[in-house]
Amino acid sequence: MANVISDETIEYVGILAKLELSGEEKEQAKKDMGRMLDYIDKLNELDTTGVEPMSHVFQVQNVFREDVVTNGDDSENIVKNAPEEKDGMFVVPRTVE
Amino acid sequence: MDMLAWSAVELAAKIKQKEVTVKEAVDAIFSRIEEKEKDLNCYVTLEKEKALKKAEEVQKKIDDGTLTGALAGVPVAVKDNMCTEGILTTCSSKILSNFIPTYNAEAVSALERAGAVMIGKTNMDEFAMGSTTETSAYGETKNPWNENHVPGGSSGGSAAAVAAGECFFALGSDTGGSIRQPASFCGVVGMKPTYGTVSRYGLIAYGSSLDQIGPLTKNVEDCAAVMEIIASHDKKDSTSLKREDTDFTSALKEDVKGLRIGIPRDYFGDGLDGEVRAAVLAAADALKEQGAVVEEFDLSLVEYAIPAYYTIASAEASSNLERFDGVKYGYRTEQFEGLHHMYKKTRSEGFGAEVKRRIMLGSFVLSSGYYDAYYLKALRTKALIKKAFDQAFEKYDMILGPVAPTTAPGLGKSLSDPLKMYLGDIYTISVNLAGLPGISVPCGKDQKGLPVGLQLIGDCFGEKKLLRAAYTYEKMRGDFGIPAFGKGE
Numbered sequence A: 001m002a003n004v005i006s007d008e009t010i011e012y013v014g015i016l017a018k019l020e021l022s023g024e025e026k027e028q029a030k031k032d033m034g035r036m037l038d039y040i041d042k043l044n045e046l047d048t049t050g051v052e053p054m055s056h057v058f059q060v061q062n063v064f065r066e067d068v069v070t071n072g073d074d075s076e077n078i079v080k081n082a083p084e085e086k087d088g089m090f091v092v093p094r095t096v097e
Numbered sequence B: 001m002d003m004l005a006w007s008a009v010e011l012a013a014k015i016k017q018k019e020v021t022v023k024e025a026v027d028a029i030f031s032r033i034e035e036k037e038k039d040l041n042c043y044v045t046l047e048k049e050k051a052l053k054k055a056e057e058v059q060k061k062i063d064d065g066t067l068t069g070a071l072a073g074v075p076v077a078v079k080d081n082m083c084t085e086g087i088l089t090t091c092s093s094k095i096l097s098n099f100i101p102t103y104n105a106e107a108v109s110a111l112e113r114a115g116a117v118m119i120g121k122t123n124m125d126e127f128a129m130g131s132t133t134e135t136s137a138y139g140e141t142k143n144p145w146n147e148n149h150v151p152g153g154s155s156g157g158s159a160a161a162v163a164a165g166e167c168f169f170a171l172g173s174d175t176g177g178s179i180r181q182p183a184s185f186c187g188v189v190g191m192k193p194t195y196g197t198v199s200r201y202g203l204i205a206y207g208s209s210l211d212q213i214g215p216l217t218k219n220v221e222d223c224a225a226v227m228e229i230i231a232s233h234d235k236k237d238s239t240s241l242k243r244e245d246t247d248f249t250s251a252l253k254e255d256v257k258g259l260r261i262g263i264p265r266d267y268f269g270d271g272l273d274g275e276v277r278a279a280v281l282a283a284a285d286a287l288k289e290q291g292a293v294v295e296e297f298d299l300s301l302v303e304y305a306i307p308a309y310y311t312i313a314s315a316e317a318s319s320n321l322e323r324f325d326g327v328k329y330g331y332r333t334e335q336f337e338g339l340h341h342m343y344k345k346t347r348s349e350g351f352g353a354e355v356k357r358r359i360m361l362g363s364f365v366l367s368s369g370y371y372d373a374y375y376l377k378a379l380r381t382k383a384l385i386k387k388a389f390d391q392a393f394e395k396y397d398m399i400l401g402p403v404a405p406t407t408a409p410g411l412g413k414s415l416s417d418p419l420k421m422y423l424g425d426i427y428t429i430s431v432n433l434a435g436l437p438g439i440s441v442p443c444g445k446d447q448k449g450l451p452v453g454l455q456l457i458g459d460c461f462g463e464k465k466l467l468r469a470a471y472t473y474e475k476m477r478g479d480f481g482i483p484a485f486g487k488g489e
Helices: A005-019 A024-044 A075-080 B006-018 B022-040 B048-063 B106-113 B156-164 B180-186 B220-230 B273-288 B302-323 B341-349 B354-363 B371-395 B418-423 B429-433 B461-477
Strands: B043-046 B077-081 B117-124 B169-174 B189-192 B212-217 B260-264 B294-297 B398-402 B437-446 B451-458
Touching: A005 B354, A024 B354, A024 B371, A024 B418, B006 B022, B006 B220, B022 B043, B022 B048, B022 B077, B022 B156, B043 B156, B043 B220, B048 B117, B048 B294, B048 B461, B077 B106, B077 B156, B077 B341, B106 B117, B106 B220, B117 B156, B117 B220, B156 B169, B169 B180, B169 B189, B169 B220, B169 B451, B180 B189, B180 B260, B180 B437, B180 B451, B189 B220, B189 B461, B212 B302, B220 B437, B220 B461, B260 B273, B260 B341, B260 B371, B273 B398, B273 B437, B273 B451, B273 B461, B294 B302, B294 B418, B302 B354, B302 B371, B302 B429, B354 B371, B371 B429, B398 B461
Parallel strands: B077 B117, B077 B169, B260 B294, B260 B398
Antiparallel strands: B043 B117, B169 B212, B189 B212, B189 B437, B398 B451, B437 B451
8 A cells, every 4th residue: 555644644634524533443544545545646647737627617606696685584493403502592512711 | 007107297197187186196105115115215204294285285286277397296205415494304314313404405496396296305325425325324225126235326215216116206416426326226217417407505515516416217208307397597506507408308309310429438348247238238239220320439537537536526525514513403412522522523423434434535635735636636637537528529429338337236245345336436427527417227137137227428418418319218128117016007
């Protein structure tokens, strides 16, 4: 395997991905990611000099509209989906002491 | 009278002629579901009472002439990654195990306006990541042709429900083949439209630049009828296209004379199962007999589509799935210390292995120091793949090939080796990268009796040509049947 993923890399990617992996999951993730990157490295066979990265196939432009509410107020039903809510707001763990 | 063997368009016509009622159709579907669902597990959620209530409303509107469309009164199933107002929408994930959307996806609204009756939400690979419907948090779906095999994925529940007669048609979504491949494995018709043709509003995003909603149906006529209803310009989706040519049913003609069809040699190389190859080439011969001009060519770059796709799709997934954090909806872990720990623990417990694998890969390829080497490289490759297709479509009206290298694998055979599973997407994935339309039509069965699918790929906006060729082929092929019903009546 050409791509060897270090413990540090897995830790760092775990932070970016907001995932807490168990020891076993980390080992598996190292293997899986290394193997996928080996495979993705195949793209290096292609000369892409001067080729613009294509994010969309069609010309996509920002779609603007007036900032006017058109869909009514559904906040009551929306917050009902929250694991915890209070007075129409989402409750999160305390972040400032 | 075996109503369940009728196509969606046939059923709607008989409802209009008052041969059957909408309620009878819904009842027939639910007795079929009662009989088969315990074995097949096509659905995550069934809504019988709501469907019966809807049936009554729709019947009234058909009777008073307000609803006259080609699918009025027809029971439909919707993949569980499309938001449905007041109805559980899980993406087959634990993290959305209790999510009740407050609005409908635009495609679902379009079906509702046309008088289709939604009966439930179909099972899928978790967040549409997978090719077998085995990554669902709610159990695997089984292939109605042989219950020891997978239905394909990720829209496996939708494909299996259509094949088993547990609905008359279904909606799926296709990011790398997720409509066409299960359609192929389950012996039904599936279409992935040109990117931007069907609104993605309310479709829970996986790879936003690749995702498209499309129909899974019993035949090509139904496919065109559904396409006509769900294709629309939608201001709520900034990538939605304005198309004037969405009268898809006008393309249902038996005529392929002079149609130029290219067969990429690169699609018939190593790894393609012999029985699949034979069935697909026989279909090509059939079209040739009808006057199509069929020739082989080299598409090139085929082997680069999968690595480019998994880089781009994982990158987009890692970003799109950031919203699942245990705050606004869905699952939240019980024990935690502080906000960040809550996020991490919620996500780690809420997502399955395949979803985590792609979020990790996506986060990596977007991270500082790797973004250029991986993500931008993949986007440059995508541009080259698009160009290869552009060149092909200068010479051909469409491209013909297999949908997948094999027929449906056995249950439990795929997930242990993710990379091998990804390789099964080789013929479908580049269509999403290039934004093209593609259709899967049943073209045979292997020795085990498992269906083989024929794939036709069109240039952007080429759906009508695809439908015309698929319709012509289907008429020559004759009835494919659905499992347990055999030949339709």
